[in-house]
Amino acid sequence: MSDFGTPPRLLQALLRLVPRAFSVRIAPWCFLARLDRPIGWLLLLLPGWWALALSGAATLRLYLLFLIGAILMRAAGCVVNDLTDRALDRQVARTAERPLASGVIAPKGAVIFLFFLLLLSAMILFSLPQDAILLGIASLPLIFAYPRMKRITWWPQVFLGLVFSWGALLGFAAADVALTAPAFYLYLGCVFWTVGYDTLYAAADLEDDLTVGIRSTAVRLEGRIRHLVAGCFFFASLFWGLALFAAEVAWLGYIGWGVMAFGLVRQVGLLPQDVPPKPQAALAAFRFHGKLGLLFFVFLVLADIV
Secondary structure, eight states: OOOOSOOOOHHHHHHTSSSSHHHHHHHHHHTTTTTTTHHHHHHHHHHHHHHHHHHTTOOHHHHHHHHHHHHHHHHHHHHHHHHHHHHHHHTTTTTTTSSSHHTTTHHHHHHEEEEHHHHHHHHHHSSSOOOHHHHHHHHHHHHHHHHHHHOSSSOHHHHHHHHHHHHHHHHHHHHTTOOHHHHHHHHHHHHHHHHHHHHHHHHHTHHHOOOOOOOOOHHGGGHHHHHHHHHHHHHHHHHHHHHHHHHHHHHHHHHHHHHHHHHHHHHHHHHOSSOOOOHHHHHHHHHHHHHHHHHHHHHHHHHHOO
16 A cells, blocks of 8 residues: 555544545645554654653653654654655655655645644653753754665664664653663663664565665665574663663563563564565564564563552
């Protein structure tokens, strides 16, 4: 299915809640913000939620603020990405119908929308402690630079890992907890995790990326994707284990860590050797990380309240 066309069931249900004339007008903006694909904001959210749980000082308010912030910032990132890549997106069947690539939304309108998203995000950020505000501002150059990384390096997934894992640091700061070993171990683990799962996502677009000249770890290591993913998941699990140990979490946290590590090992075992996974299998493997990460989060929360 194309990125902009018949809305998925969830988005269809949401659009039915408003008058049809209005839903037709807002549908392109929903697609621009990728509201039809919650896996993106979920993967952005999880490091922050894990950090809040590990901090031992989280509140329901913080969890909700991080949820809203992740949805807004992921939407902002998608707008920046589509503004940067709209010419390339027209050359790829999967992305040719995106609102900016197809001309349904003009670049000027997308810039105004981006400003609106950033304004709402700033309102959330400035409700947090000062250290969290400074950390949030420090992430902006990374967010705006990421879309260009696929043009200048074979390793844009590493750069995405630095961006998508920022919540692991921000969560501790938002809970007004000093950034010590648990925060940095968690962050490093999330960076490796992101490189691994985003390599799987890139594998789904391998043929199109080769055609239009997009660089990625999947393109660079076409026949060794399994090896890279295995290495990333090993180090992710290692650093997460160190984070839990440094944070002195209760035993339930280690059960969650074991479930997470087992899920990653099992996924690596299912990947083909010396050839890229097929597109549908790669996408299914990528989406699996949202469910697995949520399960880990549940165990961390239980460990925090027991």
